[in-house]
Amino acid sequence: MTVQSIDWRPEDPAVLANPYPIFQRMRDEAPCYWSDRLRSWVITRYNDVKAMCLDKERLSSDRLRPFFESLPGSEASRISEIIRYLSLWMVFKDPPEHTRLRRLTGKVFSARSMQAMRPQVEAIAKQLLDAMVEHDEIDLIADYAGPLPCLVIMAMLGVPVHELGELKRLSDEIALFIGSSRMSSDKYDKAEQATKEMAAFFKALIASRRVHPQSDAISELVHLRDADDQFSDDELIASCILMLFAGHETTTNLIANGIYSLMHFPDAMTDLRCDSKLASNAVEELLRYDGPSGSQVRVVREGFSIHGEHLEPGQRVFMMLNAANRDPRAYPEPDQLDLRRDGAPHLAFGFGTHICLGFPLARLEGAVAIPAFLERYTRLELRQEPAWINSLVFRGMRECLLSVRR
Secondary structure (H helix, E strand, C coil): CCCCCCCCCCCCHHHHHCCHHHHHHHHHHCCEEEECCCCEEEECCHHHHHHHHHCCCCEECCCHHHHHHHCCHHHHHHCHHHHHHHCCCHHHCCCCHHHHHHHHHHCCCCHHHHHCCHHHHHHHHHHHHHHCCCCCEEEHHHHHHCHHHHHHHHHHHCCCHHHHHHHHHHHHHHHHHHHECCCCHHHHHHHHHHHHHHHHHHHHHHHHHHHCCCCCHHHHHHCCCECCECCCHHHHHHHHHHHHHHHHHHHHHHHHHHHHHHHCCHHHHHHHHHCHHHHHHHHHHHHHHHCCECEEEEEECCCEEECCEEECCCCEEEEEHHHHHCCCCCCCCCCCCCCCCCCCCCCCCCCHHHCCCCHHHHHHHHHHHHHHHHHHCCEEEECCCCEECCECCECCEEECEEEEEC
16 A cells, blocks of 8 residues: 655755655555645656556556646637647647657667767767867756757758747746646646647748758648658648657757766766766666656556556556656666766666657767767856756756866
């Protein structure tokens, strides 16, 4: 039975900064934990999270549609653009709809096409580092980890660079709806307006690419045909919004969390500076140690029992990816950062059919951006403790102020 003495307050600033002690208690004492605050089940052990990622029979990824259908007409009309476009995101779909959308998108966002972005990732990293050359104080998020993946996915899509600031603002406001645990009326209003503006932006860009195709992903998506199948207009807009949103949000957190983690393990930081061959493995360990995604969410389709608890149809389940990645049942000394670690694959990108489509690009960006930053700066010091995002879905910092020295 759930141990009620565990009082998990995910919005507590201390828990946001370091959720791992409470995760340890939950794994040991209540691996299937009922949260009254979330009105949801919370799963924290590695094997359970991995199994649930693969369970398409009893668990559904279609968690937005039931929410939208439950809204009164006045509330639904208030977020009509969110409903229109986010309902089409493949991450909120089950097979066969998910299979179809992922197949179509995967023809453009293939592992090969993402790997081909390396020269641009390297150039963008250098450009951002050069822009900070005179600075001895920086915000790791605003100056580097934030713009880098945003510029990369914009380059891949074919979005003009001068739109960076505006699209980043709109993406951040959509994130309030997707990932924030803060319940407030303004987050829906802001996300609705941001979705409306971003949809209008991509609608115009798509119309331009229909007439004047270029060498970019939007042109490929617009003209994509798979036998008799193709994207509808709304699916095209929704996919572009998703690619821009998902293509930078988690990678920003990967880069920033990775550098922040290395600052707490100076020997590992030195090893990575001295051995560039460690980069790929280092990214995998940094993803495991403090990954960019806090959880994936499912809805119970068929009732079942686990760890003495019965999950009823319609209930939500939060599968805590970072809690699973620190499970000592899966990893020896899980709270240590070991850049040469081998063993069980981490779950930072999820697992199974819903594994993040852009994970090859995220890995590439991390393997380029983190070593490039460490090569440029030989000394890093925190100016103050970072401010963490209040989110259950995203694990990242709003800002991370550093003193740096070359």
